[in-house]
Amino acid sequence: MSNSPRYWSTAKKYLSKKDKTMSALIKKYKTPAETVLTSRKDVFFSLCKSIIGQQISVAAANAVFLKFKKKCKNKITAKIVNKLTTTQLKSCGLSRQKVKGIKSLAKQVINKTFNPKLIPKMSDEEAIIYLSELRQIGRWSAEMILLFTYNRPNIWPIQDIGLLRAISKNYNKKYLPPENYVKLLNKKFSPFCSVATWYLWRSIDPEPIQY
Secondary structure, rough: OOOOOOHHHHHHHHHHHHHHHHHHHHOOOOOHHEEEEEEEEHHHHHHHHHHHHOOOHHHHHHHHHHHHHHHOOOOOOOHHHHHOOHHHOOOOOOOOHHHHHHHHHHHHOOOOOOOOOHHHOHHHHHHHHHHOOOOOOOHHHHHHHHHHHHOOOOOOOOOOOHHHHHHHHHOOOOOOOOOHHHHHHHHHOOOOOOHHHHHHHOOOOOOOOOO
């Protein structure tokens, strides 16, 4: 994994000036650079992990992913995954829908109907739409990919329960926080919503989030 994004220090100063609550969170959660928004820079790996982790607990997702990784002989590539049978994938603990999603993804990478190299040239919204065209990948999953794999600086995943819980906790709002207030924070934290999101997540989770 690489170190934190280059914009991290600038973002911390910007957010601290913009918002007292965010300033307090940034001071509270002083963490080494290597534990912040790190990235494997491997979109296929991240998409497989995203599909595997859907609608199950973190512990269950990790257990399934380890079996999947072992089945791939520790090399999670489109070519290797494409060679695995449905039975082999299901033996890792994957549902039928997740198997279809992962096999479809591998095929699309191989035949280039999905080309991750196009994503860096796209705007956030264009990239979210492009990623959401993949089977088993919705808006939230696409946003997590942009945040963790591509380290985009201004992702504000308003479908994320953790983010909404953290807003409620830190800004003394009821749960769910009002939509107009979430939009207000989005405007206030731009162009560094990704960094604000990370610190809000930290406020409700003792472990730095990785993806």
